[in-house]
Each structure stands twice: as C-alpha cells, then as structure tokens.
Amino acid sequence: MTPGSGKTEVISYSRLYRLWEENSWSATGLDFSTDAKHWDEKLTDRQREAALWNYAMFLLGEEAVARTLTPVLDAAPTHEQKIFLTTQIVDEARHHVFFDRFMREVAGQGTDIESTLSAVDGLVTWGFRQVFNELDRVSDALRKKPGDRALLAQTVALYHVVVEGLLAIPGQHFIQRYVEKMEILPAFSEGITNVSRDESRHVAFGIRFLGELVRSSTDCRDAAVEMFNRALPWAIGVFIPPNLDPSYTECFDFTLEEIYAFALRSFETKLNRIGIAPSEIALLSRDNADYPYDERARRAWVLIRAGIIGDERREPEVSPEALEILFEGLTRIVHLDVARALGGPIEFDLTDAGTWHLEVTNGHAEAHPGPAGKPALTLQSTAADWAKISVSRMDPRVALLTRKLKVHGSLSSRAKLPKLFTF
Ligand SMILES: [Fe+2]
Ligand SMILES: [Fe+2]
Incomplete structure (x- = not known):
C-alpha cells in the first residue's frame, strides 16, 4: 500500500510516520556542481527561463508551507496527527533548503536565503499569489481559533489537497519526467524525486485527516467544499506561463493541456477519497465527466486563452x-x-x-x-x-x-x- 495509489484504503498515521523515518534524505548533502554546468551548457535560453519560472514557484511555495503548518499542528486533535505534522514541518523546511540551494548555486539567484527569495518573487503568477495569500489568511485565522474544526478543515483542504495535491505533485511529476529523460541536472533530479516522495506522504496524510473531519460534521464538510470552490479558480491560474506562451512547457516536451489533465484527474481522485463528489465543486459541476481528462483539459484551456478563467485581471475576449x-x-x-x-x-x-x-x-x-x-x-x-x-x-x-x-x-x-x- 503506497500513498497516492488510488484504489487502496487510506494509510494509517503511524505507517506514514514510519515511512518518514525510512525515507529521510539530505538537502545539504547534494552536489550541484554538474547541475551548474548543465544549466550553462546543456539548457537553451528558453529552457532556463521556463525552469526559473517554474522552480521559483516551488521555492516560494515551500517557504510558505513551512511557515503556515504550525497552526494545523496546534489544532490537530490527536497525538498521532501531531507527530506526523511535526515530521512534515521538518520536510517543508528541507524542501525550502533544497530549492534555495538550486536557485543560488545553479541558477545564480541571490546570495543568501532572504535575497534568493526576493530575487525570484516577481516571477510568480496571479493565481499563485491568490492561493498563497489565502493560505496565509486561513492559517492565521486557525492560529487564532485552534478549536475551530471548520477552519481546520479549510486549512487542510487548501494546504494538503490544493497546494500539495493539485499543484505541487503534478508539477513535480513533469519535472521528474523531463530531467530523467533529458539526462540533465542530476542533483536536482535526485532532490526532486525525494521531494515528490515526501509530498505524496503529506497528501496521503491530508486525505485521511480531511476525510475524517468531513465525515465528523456537516459544518466541516461545507467548509471544505467552500474552500475548494474559492481556491479552484485561483489554482487554475497558477501554471499559466507569461503571455500564455506554450513554449514554457513544450521546451521540456510536454504541453500545458497535458499537465492540466494530469492535475484534474489527480484532484478528482483525491476528492472522491475524501468523500466529496467532484460534482459538488462549482467549476467541476459544469464539466462533462464523461469526457476524457485530456478533452476536459483542452476545454479548460479554451476558457483560459479567452481570459474567462485563470487570471481575473483579464477582461474576457469570448471566442x-x-x-x-x-x-x-x-x-x-x-x-x-x-x-x-x-x-x-x-x-x-x-x-x-x-x-x-x-x-x-x-x-x-x-x-x-x-x-x-x-x-x-x-x-x-x-x-x-x-x-x-x-x-x-x-x-x-x-x-x-x-x-x-x-x-x-x-x-x-x-x-x-x-x-x-x-x-
Ligand atoms: Fe514541500
Ligand atoms: Fe509538503
């Protein structure tokens, strides 16, 4: 039984903790010297620009999730949950160190942790800002009211299911695929594989935890659905490249539609496991679930290109x-x-x-x-x-x-x- 496999029963908290012990790794132990060479010699200008754009969101995202998990730890009702969440905070800090090292030592951004974060801050998308502002807001609210189960459900829905499950895991899946296929960035490739394994564990925890909350009360259930409704329009906007330029993914041999189809399938699988039907979520209820995921993603991209979804600063030009x-x-x-x-x-x-x-x-x-x-x-x-x-x-x-x-x-x-x- 592995986290992330669709058919299995949800994994126990103690098993997730054991997996954390078994899969520990070092972000400072990686040697980025070959990666730095590849960055200069093997990647094209477009690939460097695309990688920087994408990894900047991972760096800022990891910093944010490392910072916003303590209210969930305080609010978690059981010791088993608290023990796992403590391991997760450690993981998120390690992920921050990993992306920080890559950005500085390979991509040449900044000179220390603070300056590296500021150096890439301008690269993130409108959707990214909305999602992470909301994560700050809801985790702050939970910090003030740790006994509020509905707020806890909303924080876990946004943190574990949207940020980690819907955004991070699909992103990492495609990065892993192209760095392996192109035989580039060996230390980054090793690190991202470890990050990805950690994230699957975090998401497996989140699915179990949110599933329990959702089953425990209709308040928690309604609160979670409300958060998914609020966050999904923003999440759609996270992976939209500058000027909707498809070469940001095509330079690494995948399409925007492909990653959206992967993310949509993965999100719906997770919702079902939590006990929420995808049709209960406003934007998904308009979709024809009989269409294959690649067709649903293609149609989503028609709406994104028309400026209807994905960036609410745009005025739609309806085709x-x-x-x-x-x-x-x-x-x-x-x-x-x-x-x-x-x-x-x-x-x-x-x-x-x-x-x-x-x-x-x-x-x-x-x-x-x-x-x-x-x-x-x-x-x-x-x-x-x-x-x-x-x-x-x-x-x-x-x-x-x-x-x-x-x-x-x-x-x-x-x-x-x-x-x-x-x-
Ligand atoms: Fe992480
Ligand atoms: Fe995580």
Whole structure:
C-alpha cells in the first residue's frame, strides 16, 4: 500500500510516520556542481527561463508551507496527527533548503536565503499569489481559533489537497519526467524525486485527516467544499506561463493541456477519497465527466486563452468555441424542474456575440446557438459579462443590480430566475 495509489484504503498515521523515518534524505548533502554546468551548457535560453519560472514557484511555495503548518499542528486533535505534522514541518523546511540551494548555486539567484527569495518573487503568477495569500489568511485565522474544526478543515483542504495535491505533485511529476529523460541536472533530479516522495506522504496524510473531519460534521464538510470552490479558480491560474506562451512547457516536451489533465484527474481522485463528489465543486459541476481528462483539459484551456478563467485581471475576449463550452456547462447547472415550470425556452441575447437558447426536452437540458422562437425568459448582457457569470466570477445578483444583466419575461418567469441555475 503506497500513498497516492488510488484504489487502496487510506494509510494509517503511524505507517506514514514510519515511512518518514525510512525515507529521510539530505538537502545539504547534494552536489550541484554538474547541475551548474548543465544549466550553462546543456539548457537553451528558453529552457532556463521556463525552469526559473517554474522552480521559483516551488521555492516560494515551500517557504510558505513551512511557515503556515504550525497552526494545523496546534489544532490537530490527536497525538498521532501531531507527530506526523511535526515530521512534515521538518520536510517543508528541507524542501525550502533544497530549492534555495538550486536557485543560488545553479541558477545564480541571490546570495543568501532572504535575497534568493526576493530575487525570484516577481516571477510568480496571479493565481499563485491568490492561493498563497489565502493560505496565509486561513492559517492565521486557525492560529487564532485552534478549536475551530471548520477552519481546520479549510486549512487542510487548501494546504494538503490544493497546494500539495493539485499543484505541487503534478508539477513535480513533469519535472521528474523531463530531467530523467533529458539526462540533465542530476542533483536536482535526485532532490526532486525525494521531494515528490515526501509530498505524496503529506497528501496521503491530508486525505485521511480531511476525510475524517468531513465525515465528523456537516459544518466541516461545507467548509471544505467552500474552500475548494474559492481556491479552484485561483489554482487554475497558477501554471499559466507569461503571455500564455506554450513554449514554457513544450521546451521540456510536454504541453500545458497535458499537465492540466494530469492535475484534474489527480484532484478528482483525491476528492472522491475524501468523500466529496467532484460534482459538488462549482467549476467541476459544469464539466462533462464523461469526457476524457485530456478533452476536459483542452476545454479548460479554451476558457483560459479567452481570459474567462485563470487570471481575473483579464477582461474576457469570448471566442465562439468558449461560448459553446460555457453553454454546455450551463445545461448541467440548470434546475430542470424550475426550467420546465417556465413553460418555454430561455434565450440569451449576447449584445456583442449573437443569441443562444436553452430548452428542456425529454428530461434533459440542451443549449443551441440562435434565437428560441418564443422564449419564456430572455437574459441580456455582453458575452464577457455572461462568461464571468457562467464561471461564478461575477455574482448574477450584482449583475442585475448594476444592469450588466437584464431580464425580460413575465413577472412569474422573472421570479423563477434566482432558482434557475446553481451559480
Ligand atoms: Fe514541500
Ligand atoms: Fe509538503
């Protein structure tokens, strides 16, 4: 039974502690001299730039997780959990030392721990900042209220499941793959393999711990779902390279879609093991789970490129393909009984992108481009505003109040609007 293997029962805390003892390693013992040579001679400019961008987020991430775990340690209810969490704090400090050494001795960033952190700080993405600001916020809140189980569930959901499970492990998987295949950076390759093994152990702990919390009370369960809903739109934005440039991954022989598909599969597996269905998470509920993961990742990238998800500083430029994806998603979050009670189709008048309509036939909802004929309800907005509402980036109630969304229809039809979709 190994952490990370999907089918097995969750691993015990004492077994996880034993694995920590068995798998100890040294970050200061690694010899980076060959790596420094490879960095200068074997890597292209693009590969150096891409590696720096990616590893900067690991360095800053490891610093943050080493710093924010003590509130979880204090709040953990049992001694077995506290013993494992103590080992994890040690691991995170070691990971910080490992990435710090690489950044300074191989990539030439900074002259000591503090200056190396500042040297790479400007490289992180919008999504990274949001996720880690939230980690600071929620762990601070837990530090002040260690007895608050719902806050504990939120911290573990963000820390172990999102930051470590959804972000770090997929990133490390692809790094391990290319450094081995290209036979480059031997000390880094050895270190990242150790880091990756540690992270699998941390995530296995988090799945067990959060699973217990989620089963213990509906408050904890709701709090965890709320955190996943809050963090997922940011997490999507973490691995978006500067200017959406695909060469940041293609120079190492993988695609952005590939890593997103890997991360999505891994995240859904973890949610299921915790006891939360992926369809309970807002953004995932719009996805068609029958599509293979590579197709779901490809569609996510259509929305990322259109500026709809992944970086909320961008104003969406909605492509026809993005609209099709959004309306297909809408058919999965429409309440069929409410839609049926309208007695006619719903029309979407996108002032700058044509018309779509949604109708319920044979017990399921379908969305099609073009006018509805005799709509029971017409929603009017720009395509960009509709896109923001569709991915819960804009609250439809606020959109109505600010007249960014207008509604036409009979009084009784309009009254049904608040219950029509799960936004
Ligand atoms: Fe770590
Ligand atoms: Fe970790």
